[in-house]
Amino acid sequence: MTLDLDMSTDGVLTADTHLIQSFADLNALKQNDARTVIVGAEGSVVRDSEGNELIDGIGGLWCVNAGHRRKEIIEAIHNQLNELDFYSTFYNFTHPAAAALADKVASLAPGHLNKVYFANSGSVANDTAVRMLHHYNNRLGRPNKKKILSRVGAYHGSTHLSIAMTTPAYSDGWDSASDLVHHLKSPHYWREGDGMSEAEFLDALVEDLRLTIEQMGAENIAAFIAEPIMGAGGVIVAPQGYHKRMAEVCAANDIKYISDEVVTAFGRLGHFFASKDVFGVTPDIITTAKGLTSGYQPMSATIISDEIHDVISGPGGMFLHGMTYSGHPAAAAAGLANIALMERDKLPEQVRTTGKLFENTLRGLSDLEIVGEVRGSHFMMGIEFVKDKTTKASFTPEDNIGLKIARAAQARGLIARPLGNILILSPTLILTEAQIGQVGDILRETITEVASTI
Numbered sequence: 001m002t003l004d005l006d007m008s009t010d011g012v013l014t015a016d017t018h019l020i021q022s023f024a025d026l027n028a029l030k031q032n033d034a035r036t037v038i039v040g041a042e043g044s045v046v047r048d049s050e051g052n053e054l055i056d057g058i059g060g061l062w063c064v065n066a067g068h069r070r071k072e073i074i075e076a077i078h079n080q081l082n083e084l085d086f087y088s089t090f091y092n093f094t095h096p097a098a099a100a101l102a103d104k105v106a107s108l109a110p111g112h113l114n115k116v117y118f119a120n121s122g123s124v125a126n127d128t129a130v131r132m133l134h135h136y137n138n139r140l141g142r143p144n145k146k147k148i149l150s151r152v153g154a155y156h157g158s159t160h161l162s163i164a165m166t167t168p169a170y171s172d173g174w175d176s177a178s179d180l181v182h183h184l185k186s187p188h189y190w191r192e193g194d195g196m197s198e199a200e201f202l203d204a205l206v207e208d209l210r211l212t213i214e215q216m217g218a219e220n221i222a223a224f225i226a227e228p229i230m231g232a233g234g235v236i237v238a239p240q241g242y243h244k245r246m247a248e249v250c251a252a253n254d255i256k257y258i259s260d261e262v263v264t265a266f267g268r269l270g271h272f273f274a275s276k277d278v279f280g281v282t283p284d285i286i287t288t289a290k291g292l293t294s295g296y297q298p299m300s301a302t303i304i305s306d307e308i309h310d311v312i313s314g315p316g317g318m319f320l321h322g323m324t325y326s327g328h329p330a331a332a333a334a335g336l337a338n339i340a341l342m343e344r345d346k347l348p349e350q351v352r353t354t355g356k357l358f359e360n361t362l363r364g365l366s367d368l369e370i371v372g373e374v375r376g377s378h379f380m381m382g383i384e385f386v387k388d389k390t391t392k393a394s395f396t397p398e399d400n401i402g403l404k405i406a407r408a409a410q411a412r413g414l415i416a417r418p419l420g421n422i423l424i425l426s427p428t429l430i431l432t433e434a435q436i437g438q439v440g441d442i443l444r445e446t447i448t449e450v451a452s453t454i
């Protein structure tokens with residue numbers, strides 16, 4: 001098949017096309033800004049339209065956890081489509097793949113999280129969690145208990161509701177369901193904790209939650225939503241013990257805890273789910289997507305507690321929520337094959353070694369002149385660049401530091417994701433030790449080179 005695209009010599013698409021890109025400067029793209037056209041992939045490497053091989057340092061979009069082109073997953077999708085291409089999970093219809101995947105996910109999720117609702121994106125998984133909790137509170141005769149507490153720096157998706165829960169910077173110039181949401185302080189100690197010890201900073205964060213509940217009234221707040229490690233807000237790791245302390249305050253005020261594990265689940269931090277196994281919290285709801293199918297099919301899950309399910313499934317009500325493709329057979333088959341592969345190869349366990357090596361390799365870049373903070377855990381890492389290490393003075397948006405470094409890394413064979421002054425790395429979980437070394441070398445050379453030009 002040939003694509004009618006206008007390629008430049010370095011593997012980029014320069015023509016205006018009919019496709020609207022996501023989270024992009026559409027005007028810059030109209031002015032023929034470069035596009036990279038990825039045409040093939042294998043393992044941890046992708047190939048662009050010019051034949052360049054690039055280490056996929058962002059795992060597609062933190063999602064290709066099992067690696068590219070795994071035949072077990074592809075065959076499972078193929079076989080499923082041959083058997084049953086589509087049936088919905090509306091009314092009393094169901095099909096074996098969706099039911100089996102729900103069973104499997106419930107068995108992997110911690111504690112009382114036993115009921116699973118599928119959708120097609122992390123954004124909708126989070127919308128679903130909020131809609132379910134609103135209905136839950138209506139059924140309990142608490143129609144005012146609807147507000148959501150989120151955090152500055154969070155990313156929860158880009159539907160009207162999930163972008164409202166996302167950090168305000170992401171809706172600049174765009175509307176959202178902002179009346180529903182209050183943003184608590186960012187838990188980023190390195191940037192926000194000036195003058196405080198980490199323990200004092202943690203106390204201040206918990207106090208912010210307590211005061212907010214006092215001001216807004218627990219009777220008006222349905223839930224607190226938090227990523228175990230913030231992702232697209234800049235890979236921010238909260239102080240040790242933060243999630244447990246926040247969960248305790250929520251529980252004491254009858255506020256549900258939603259853990260957004262769209263990125264952190266399915267092995268990225270060395271466990272199928274991070275909430276309990278890494279952070280010691282059993283939430284009331286876990287939302288997940290991405291690694292659930294390793295990106296082979298669009299699928300998300302909202303996993304709720306027995307208690308929430310008991311209320312919303314009681315007599316005299318209807319579950320008025322549904323997406324045609326919820327639990328799509330091909331997506332469910334992808335999820336089942338992906339999890340089977342992860343269990344067979346002990347991928348989460350492997351990440352505890354290789355992911356730690358990856359983390360330490362990136363932490364080793366801290367000595368570089370413009371590297372302010374290297375943060376994250378295992379295969380979920382961010383590097384923040386600063387103009388001045390001692391004052392932590394930021395580069396200006398015009399410096400385009402993240403983009404410059406990402407482009408220079410790509411020229412050396414590594415895809416990394418720029419986010420302002422931050423570079424995000426979230427590779428496949430099958431990255432080898434040799435590839436980890438390569439990533440470290442490319443980043444060191446690239447950062448040093450770009451630093452010398454500014």
Ligand SMILES: Cc1ncc(COP(=O)(O)O)c(C=O)c1O
Nearest residue numbers: 121122123155156157231262263
């Ligand atoms: C933590 C988190 N939640 C939700 C989402 C939204 O998921 P999706 O893009 O599938 O809608 C993302 C996407 O990156 C995410 O990182």
